[in-house]
Amino acid sequence: MSEQPSVLLGYLRAMWVIRHFEEALDDLFGRSLIRGTCHLCVGQEAAAVGACAALRADDQINSTHRGHGHFLAKGGDPRRVMAELFGRATGYAGGRGGSQHMAGWDIGFLGSNGITGGGIPVATGAALSAKLQNTGRVVVSFFGDGATAQGAFHEALNMGSLWTLPIVYFCENNLYAMSTPLRSHSAVSSIAERAAAYGMPGVEVDGNDLLAVRDAVATAAARARGGEGPTLIDCRTYRFLGHSKSDKREYRTEEEEAAARRRDPILRFRALLLEQGHASESELAAVEEDARNLISEAVEFAQASPLPEGDPSAKVYAP
Amino acid sequence: MTDRGREVVFAQAIRTALREEMQRDESVILWGQDIGVYGGVYGATTGLQREFGEDRVRDAPISEMAIAGVAVGAALLGMRPVVEIMYADFLMHAADAIANQAAKWRFMSGGQFKVPAVFRSPAGGGSGYAAQHSQNIESWFCHIPGLKVVCPCMPRDARGLLKSAIRDDNPVVFLEHKSHYTYRGPMPKEEELLPLGKADVKREGTDVTLVSWSRNLLWALEAADKLREEGVSIEVIDPMTLFPLDLDTILESLAKTGRLVVSHEAHAFCGVGAEIIAQVVEGHMDLLKAAPKRVSAVACPLPYSEPLEKAALPDADDIAAAVRQVVR
Numbered sequence: 001m002s003e004q005p006s007v008l009l010g011y012l013r014a015m016w017v018i019r020h021f022e023e024a025l026d027d028l029f030g031r032s033l034i035r036g037t038c039h040l041c042v043g044q045e046a047a048a049v050g051a052c053a054a055l056r057a058d059d060q061i062n063s064t065h066r067g068h069g070h071f072l073a074k075g076g077d078p079r080r081v082m083a084e085l086f087g088r089a090t091g092y093a094g095g096r097g098g099s100q101h102m103a104g105w106d107i108g109f110l111g112s113n114g115i116t117g118g119g120i121p122v123a124t125g126a127a128l129s130a131k132l133q134n135t136g137r138v139v140v141s142f143f144g145d146g147a148t149a150q151g152a153f154h155e156a157l158n159m160g161s162l163w164t165l166p167i168v169y170f171c172e173n174n175l176y177a178m179s180t181p182l183r184s185h186s187a188v189s190s191i192a193e194r195a196a197a198y199g200m201p202g203v204e205v206d207g208n209d210l211l212a213v214r215d216a217v218a219t220a221a222a223r224a225r226g227g228e229g230p231t232l233i234d235c236r237t238y239r240f241l242g243h244s245k246s247d248k249r250e251y252r253t254e255e256e257e258a259a260a261r262r263r264d265p266i267l268r269f270r271a272l273l274l275e276q277g278h279a280s281e282s283e284l285a286a287v288e289e290d291a292r293n294l295i296s297e298a299v300e301f302a303q304a305s306p307l308p309e310g311d312p313s314a315k316v317y318a319p
Numbered sequence: 320m321t322d323r324g325r326e327v328v329f330a331q332a333i334r335t336a337l338r339e340e341m342q343r344d345e346s347v348i349l350w351g352q353d354i355g356v357y358g359g360v361y362g363a364t365t366g367l368q369r370e371f372g373e374d375r376v377r378d379a380p381i382s383e384m385a386i387a388g389v390a391v392g393a394a395l396l397g398m399r400p401v402v403e404i405m406y407a408d409f410l411m412h413a414a415d416a417i418a419n420q421a422a423k424w425r426f427m428s429g430g431q432f433k434v435p436a437v438f439r440s441p442a443g444g445g446s447g448y449a450a451q452h453s454q455n456i457e458s459w460f461c462h463i464p465g466l467k468v469v470c471p472c473m474p475r476d477a478r479g480l481l482k483s484a485i486r487d488d489n490p491v492v493f494l495e496h497k498s499h500y501t502y503r504g505p506m507p508k509e510e511e512l513l514p515l516g517k518a519d520v521k522r523e524g525t526d527v528t529l530v531s532w533s534r535n536l537l538w539a540l541e542a543a544d545k546l547r548e549e550g551v552s553i554e555v556i557d558p559m560t561l562f563p564l565d566l567d568t569i570l571e572s573l574a575k576t577g578r579l580v581v582s583h584e585a586h587a588f589c590g591v592g593a594e595i596i597a598q599v600v601e602g603h604m605d606l607l608k609a610a611p612k613r614v615s616a617v618a619c620p621l622p623y624s625e626p627l628e629k630a631a632l633p634d635a636d637d638i639a640a641a642v643r644q645v646v647r
Contacts, residue, residue: 093429101427115419121385125392155385315430316464318488
């Protein structure tokens with residue numbers, strides 16, 4: 001398949017948007033302008049953008065505690081995601097959700113989730129709806145390698161396969177469950193191997209190779225849409241920063257981190273576009289600059305937005 | 320023409336509600352363990368799979384987390400799932416899906432979603448099912464903002480409330496008493512919807528207000544009969560929905576009686592009875608002529624052996640004794 005340069009530049013831009021969004025947050029958090037906690041996905045941008053690039057606009061995804069990247073990749077407005085993090089009325093959840101609990105119904109982002117593995121059954125239910133309603137929609141459930149140790153993972157994958165649901169189980173395997181390395185939390189070294197237990201294909205993919213991720217998800221989504229059921233994707237990537245702000249990263253070496261940085265998914269994709277002549281150096285620089293500006297505007301928008309007022313218990317119950 | 324109805328058992332009332340709602344609305348779908356051919360352990364879904372097919376009535380693996388979590392996801396996308404968790408004790412497996420996901424999704428999304436799911440489950444003791452199959456955990460769910468909690472006793476109420484629960488756009492925990500599925504009572508032939516959050520005065524009286532629900536209501540009514548012979552007139556109120564609680568009906572009654580006894584099968588500490596009494600005392604002390612009393616279970620896992628289980632659970636005599644104390 002020949003790649004459209006404009007589409008490829010779009011992918012690059014989407015990754016830069018996430019990178020700058022997360023780096024801006026890192027800075028804002030460091031200056032105590034953001035409260036609570038947040039989990040950044042710097043280094044994992046190709047997983048989010050690659051997966052969402054394979055989906056239709058009306059397909060749906062759900063996400064984890066590390067969900068800003070997924071939200072943005074699915075088409076979330078950075079201004080409103082940032083406003084949510086600032087706890088503003090203009091945020092996607094009006095300031096009620098914060099980093100780990102936000103959703104964008106209109107763009108098919110069903111929600112992030114503060115409970116490790118808690119979203120996997122919910123995504124499976126969304127896929128059941130898609131099947132019963134004959135919408136042709138596919139659901140992608142994002143979760144980390146740590147979540148695969150949860151009972152919810154097992155229960156949901158078994159049920160999703162048993163009921164042949166249109167879902168892609170997408171494990172964003174950054175090799176650490178918080179501080180615990182994969183080899184210490186999983187009895188198998190490949191998450192993809194677990195798929196055999198559920199009678200579904202298990203696919204390992206280089207999560208820092210955007211086009212490889214996109215193609216793996218496209219294959220899985222086509223299979224799901226075609227009524228053949230779920231796929232488990234083991235997307236190997238790396239989180240450059242800590243699990244959360246309190247993480248001193250003493251459980252891994254500087255050498256390991258430096259090696260991971262050399263596989264930076266954005267720089268790698270950027271180099272590919274240049275090398276294959278899809279874009280010039282100045283076009284590539286412009287895309288990054290554009291993303292950086294977008295995030296500056298998002299921060300300005302969020303900071304200028306009003307704080308929420310009124311009854312904190314509003315919106316608990318539907319009328 | 321007045322429909323005098325017919326007598327049905329509790330299980331049939333549940334089945335009638337499910338069947339009527341499934342006929343009315345294609346988005347109503349069921350799953351749970353052994354609810355298909357088997358009809359559920361208490362027969363609440365007997366025949367529904369044959370009538371509505373395997374797409375709408377599904378046997379699920381023994382996976383409470385997924386049974387409940389899948390219901391949340393399906394509800395977010397416009398279905399109205401009604402899932403059966405075989406025993407209320409197993410709701411603890413499903414607790415994340417119910418308490419962290421179903422109850423909070425609307426709020427966490429700033430009101431973008433609604434979660435019209437019903438979690439049905441048999442609760443309660445009295446049948447020798449012992450510690451892990453007998454608990455009354457309604458107060459656990461009453462403590463989670465975002466949920467509604469329904470505990471019906473009479474078959475007619477169970478049908479009317481379950482229909483409303485299915486149509487409600489919020490997650491509802493619907494607790495049925497496991498020793499009560501063969502209890503027989505009248506149910507009108509015509510469709511009847513009973514609103515959630517509205518209590519029912521089961522018996523009018525003037526001396527004492529007695530609040531009780533689920534199967535324990537039967538012992539409250541029995542106690543009221545006994546005490547009538549002693550010249551004490553008891554107003555028996557079944558809240559039916561524990562959250563949101565219809566305090567107004569209780570207060571109206573207290574304006575007449577000034578005396579309150581709350582009885583439930585769960586034990587007292589942090590129970591719903593404590594909440595009802597707290598709300599009355601906190602805001603309406605002027606209505607009370609005597610200190611309210613609770614009649615509830617002993618705080619222990621329910622024992623197996625019959626005399627021990629009986630000793631742990633409240634009965635009509637215990638309730639009558641409490642009433643005698645407040646009218647003394």
